[in-house]
Amino acid sequence: MLLRLLLLLFAPTGIQSDWLSIDMPRYAYEGDEVVVRCSGEDNGKIRKLMYYKDQHLIATYHDASRHTISNAKISDSGSYYCKTERKKFWFIYVTEESSTGWLTVHELFPAPSLRVSSSQPTEGMSVTLSCDTRLPSERSNTELHYSFFRGGHTLQSGWRSSFQMSAIWKEDSGDYWCKAMTALHTVSRSSSQSHITVHRVPVSGAVLETQPQGAWAFKGKTLVFVCSVVEGTGDTTFSWYRENTKESLGRKNGRFQRAELETPEINESHAGSYYCTADNGYGLVRSATLNITVKIPVSQPVLTSSAPRNQAFAGDLLELRCEDKRASPPVLYWFYHGNVTLGNVSVPFGGAASFILSLTIEHSGNYSCEAENGLRSQSSETITLNVKEPPPKIRLMYGAHRCEGRVEVEQEGRWGTVCDDGWDMKDVAVVCRELGCGAAKHTPAGMIYLPEAEEDQPVFIQVALCNGTEKALAECEQIETFDCGHNEDAGAVCETFLPSSYKDTRSRHVADLSDSRAPDGPTVFPPL
Incomplete structure (x- = not known):
């Protein structure tokens, strides 16, 4: 023991x-x-x-x-x-x-590798960086945290294993790398660096346009000059110039392929040739020249008529003339009778437009016109046209009153007599109706009404075959032999009663007659 x-x-x-x-x-x-x-x-x-x-x-x-x-x-x-x-x-x-x-x-996971969608992208392209590693199957549920870097600058940190740059630029060129780590940063590994070189595309295909489109500018309105390029990346400087003076109108710089320059309050002095340039550091390009014409909007047009003092007779041809002297062509003119559109006339080279009417009594009323040349429309002031029945082309000369005398008719501006061959009460009845007198009374010889007709005064009607219902002597059937002399001139006597219906539809027309009163002779009654 x-x-x-x-x-x-x-x-x-x-x-x-x-x-x-x-x-x-x-x-x-x-x-x-x-x-x-x-x-x-x-x-x-x-x-x-x-x-x-x-x-x-x-x-x-x-x-x-x-x-x-x-x-x-x-x-x-x-x-x-x-x-x-x-x-x-x-x-x-x-x-x-x-x-x-x-x-x-x-090892929980190997050092990640940085995968780049494009190592030599063009400016403006989208580039995606991916930080790739793998976990063992026993730890596949381990959450990893990823960080992306360019040089010493952090671009993104979080749970996403990829980072997208929607648009990459020249200054983004450099060395990129990523890091993968556990949530508590107990395990951390970095990738090797990958170099990205970003390429710039030189500008090309410079084009100068305007808004509104076209080579027109409207006085008093805003004109926008638009300079664009077909290709080109990075910061681009756009400049606008007036060609004849080489005057610089403005400049804009930025990462865009299209820039606008606004010119407010356009006037006639802005007409001329323009161009623009674009430069992104790889050489300046120039657009073609754009010629700008300043178009003057219509002002209030002036409407005139060919009728003196806007008074006319049924049967006349009336010219309505609408004019805007300053408006730039082409100008479209519209003509109106009240609210009714008569028609339109396009004037491609400027000036006035005319519209012709064959007048009836219904054409009395208000008239206006309207002009427009692509920017706006303007209406003229209204003019009022008075259309009357035409004065009778028949008269009774040298009688005791206006409804008695030698029968004379007017043709082509000359007054002549009527032969009494076949002259009867039916013919006189038509004359009385045409003159607005009363009933026919007699068919006297015209030669009793002195002074007699001049020798050179023509005889216009040889035989009038009226049935008595016509409204005017000119409507009666006629025989044209013309072998009468003034010793056979016809006369007519009518009652002086004037029907009320005639008073309502006719106004008295005082003819401008040089012989309305014969020298030292009896009173002459001109026709209505």
């Missing part, structure tokens, strides 16, 4: 025994928490517990405890064991050593 006690007391230290054991996982992944536990048969007898990795002391505890690796790394792989000093009896302590445990820490 004593011998055994002595053997235990003086046994060599650090000898592996079953009294102390080690418990630990065989493998782990980067970032895992790894716990190494050493315990004895009676932990209460442990005075000091020491943990070793690869023969190196890594931690010492003064009681039975565990050693925790909170964030496992590849370098934590290796052999682990522990030693303890336990109380043998009284003040005698012995050293116990555990068996060896092996830990292998696996």
